[in-house]
Amino acid sequence: MDLTLKVWRQNGPQDAGRMETYPVSGVSPDMSFLEMMDMMNDQIIRNGGDPVAFDHDCREGICGMCSMFINGEAHGPNRGTTTCQLHMRSFKDGDTITIEPWRASAFPVVKDLAVDRSSFDRVIQSGGYISVNTSGETLDANAIPVPKGQADDAFSAATCIGCGACVATCKNASAMLFVSAKVSQFALLPQGQPERATRVQRMVEQMDKEGFGNCTNTGACAVECPKGIDLSNIARMNRDYLSASAKEE
Amino acid sequence: MSKSGILKSSLAKKYAMALTGLFLCLFLVGHLAGNLQLIFITGAEGQQAFNEYAQFMTTFPLVKILSYLTYASVLFHVVDGIVLTMQNRNARPVGYVKENGAANAKWASRNMGILGTIILVFLVSHMQSFWYTMHFGEIPLHNGLKDLHSVVLQFFSPENALGLVAVIGYVLAQMAVAFHLSHGFQSGFQSLGVRHAKYTPIIEWTGMAFALLVPALFAIIPIFLYITQL
Ligand code: HEM
Ligand code: SF4
Ligand code: FES
Numbered sequence: 001m002d003l004t005l006k007v008w009r010q011n012g013p014q015d016a017g018r019m020e021t022y023p024v025s026g027v028s029p030d031m032s033f034l035e036m037m038d039m040m041n042d043q044i045i046r047n048g049g050d051p052v053a054f055d056h057d058c059r060e061g062i063c064g065m066c067s068m069f070i071n072g073e074a075h076g077p078n079r080g081t082t083t084c085q086l087h088m089r090s091f092k093d094g095d096t097i098t099i100e101p102w103r104a105s106a107f108p109v110v111k112d113l114a115v116d117r118s119s120f121d122r123v124i125q126s127g128g129y130i131s132v133n134t135s136g137e138t139l140d141a142n143a144i145p146v147p148k149g150q151a152d153d154a155f156s157a158a159t160c161i162g163c164g165a166c167v168a169t170c171k172n173a174s175a176m177l178f179v180s181a182k183v184s185q186f187a188l189l190p191q192g193q194p195e196r197a198t199r200v201q202r203m204v205e206q207m208d209k210e211g212f213g214n215c216t217n218t219g220a221c222a223v224e225c226p227k228g229i230d231l232s233n234i235a236r237m238n239r240d241y242l243s244a245s246a247k248e249e
Numbered sequence: 250m251s252k253s254g255i256l257k258s259s260l261a262k263k264y265a266m267a268l269t270g271l272f273l274c275l276f277l278v279g280h281l282a283g284n285l286q287l288i289f290i291t292g293a294e295g296q297q298a299f300n301e302y303a304q305f306m307t308t309f310p311l312v313k314i315l316s317y318l319t320y321a322s323v324l325f326h327v328v329d330g331i332v333l334t335m336q337n338r339n340a341r342p343v344g345y346v347k348e349n350g351a352a353n354a355k356w357a358s359r360n361m362g363i364l365g366t367i368i369l370v371f372l373v374s375h376m377q378s379f380w381y382t383m384h385f386g387e388i389p390l391h392n393g394l395k396d397l398h399s400v401v402l403q404f405f406s407p408e409n410a411l412g413l414v415a416v417i418g419y420v421l422a423q424m425a426v427a428f429h430l431s432h433g434f435q436s437g438f439q440s441l442g443v444r445h446a447k448y449t450p451i452i453e454w455t456g457m458a459f460a461l462l463v464p465a466l467f468a469i470i471p472i473f474l475y476i477t478q479l
Contacts, residue, residue: 008346019346072349098347105342171350171359172337174259204258213340214259214333216361217436223353232444239442241260 001027001088004096005040007052010109017109019098029089033076034059034066036088037099054113059084061226064161067168068113069100074165074224082163082226102164104173106210117164119210120178126206127199128182130191144190154188157181159227166221166229172213177221179207180237181229187240197244204241259336262329267440269326270433276319277426277463285466287401288473299401300394307383327369334362357432364429371422378404378415405474416471423464430460 002025010017024040031039034056041051057065066083070076076086091097099113107115146154158181166177183200186192192199215234222231283302290298306312350359357364379401382388388395405419406412434456438444443452 006346017343069345072345072347073352077352100345100347103341103343103345105340169353171341171354173340174337204260208257208259211340212259213337214263215440216333216337216358217432217439218354218358220350220353231439232446235439235442235444237442238260238263238440241258242264242442245261 001025001029001091001093001095003027003036003091003094006096006098007040007113008100009052009112010101012111013108027088029087031088032059032084033068033070033086033088034084052113053111055115056084061085062161064163064226067102067115067117067164069102069168071098074102074168075163075226079223080226080228082161085226102168104164104167104212106173106175106212107164107167115164117162119212120162120164120175122210123175123179123203123206124182127195127202128186130186130195132191146189150188153232154185157184157188157229157233160185160225160229161227163226165224165226167212169220169224170213170215171218171220172216174215174221175207175210175212176215176234176237177225177229177231179203180233183237183240184233187236196240197247200237200240201244201248204237262333263440265325265329266333267437269322269329271437272318272322273326274430274434274437274459276315276322277467279315281463281466284470287398287470291477296391296396296398297394299398300391300396303383303397304394323372327365330362330365355432357428358436361429361432364425367425368422368429371418371425374418375422402474402478405471406478407475408478412475416475419471420468423468426467427460427464430463431457434459 002023005022005024006019007022008017009020022040022044024036024043027036027039034054037052037054044051055065055067057063059066061082061084064082066075068075068083070083070086075081075083076090078086078090101107101109101113102115102117104115106119107117110116160178160181162178164178167173167175170176183203186199187196217231217234219231222229283306286295286299286302306316379397382400383395383397388397389399390396391399403409404412405416409415435449435453438449438452
């Protein structure tokens, strides 16, 4: 396959940045999108240029690092996939592909396509945990009964890999899907109850502090989420925050 | 967490948006019921009935309380909507070169601010035409009552140079209301955390029916008045 890539280039956080065009040829349809990016970088390096910086790690859809906004969609055109799991067979020979970094004031660009997502880490640090020692002496999983549906929902929420596609996709750069998944994974389980109210309050407060936008319930986040995190998590967070604030002394 | 936290939080702004928006949906039903008299009772009998109704709506204490609540809701909804929309813009200072918004969200949900602004422009002109005239303007009397009925008929009359423009403007504004509510109705419930596997489909269905039916019935009235006065 022969492709034309339009890629966002930005030397550093202060640089204004610009789109640049790179033709690549001989791309195999079986390549992953990241392998194709490697090929492009190889070509840039051979020509004495500066390779395009992009985040990646596991390349198997579990770490959430591979942030790329491809042809106007987070992680490209396919549903339920990260960029590393997107394959070139999803494109046609001769295509022009536009590749941009996640765009949000809470995700500043580090270089080219790599953005700083530590705002997510700070949201987690503000309350996304349970305050017990979980190292060693682990309890038997069946010692605390949890209804099956409840356990399933908690596990589904916990599959969020913190990729940030929800923020990148949202027209408001809102982090509600991510934060609500991280609130829900504890709110649904007995172990999460003691800190349930303070957790949601602190995490929402931190989310706002980081400068994410407000939720308009467009639902775009859930469509683009590679892990299928759904909007019921956002509703749960809305409920929990309301009741936590009402009960607060 | 600080005690004033909720007042500043993004979620509180959404609760307010949802509560005022859903309250305004109730207001629309009441307002529509009143307006529909214009097509269901015609002639002199209609004139008397509508003017009595208008008199009742502007003087009965309970209705007055409701109307103050409505003014407050509109005001709050508009200011809150502007604040939210501005914060949302600031959350993405550098936009995408290529963005395929239609791939993952409905048009109405992405344009609530624009739709709201269209409604606001209509609302101001609408209040000026009828509300202001009724409360403070020069208005003829009929059987001792302010003759709002004639004002309305005159406004949407072919004999009025701007009658057709008024009808078209009214219909366009109702289309904006329809799109606003096609997303807003169910969105309001989601903002308040009301979501349930069994009931949410019912809320969504009701919202869609509401968004189609209520603006359509509103829009029929000026069209009817214009045609019957041809
Ligand atoms: C007939 C009048 C109106 C009704 C019944 C109405 C109803 C609603 C409802 C139910 C919502 C959903 C709330 C939520 O998402 O939680 C909403 C959202 C919204 N409305 Fe209205 N509205 C009206 C007029 C206006 C006006 C005049 C504006 C002008 C600024 C406006 C601006 C907005 C905006 C910007 C949103 C989206 C807020 C967000 O980002 O979530 N609306 N409206
Ligand atoms: S909710 Fe989905 S899109 Fe958002 S960070 Fe988690 S996995 Fe990524
Ligand atoms: S590189 Fe880990 S999810 Fe794509």
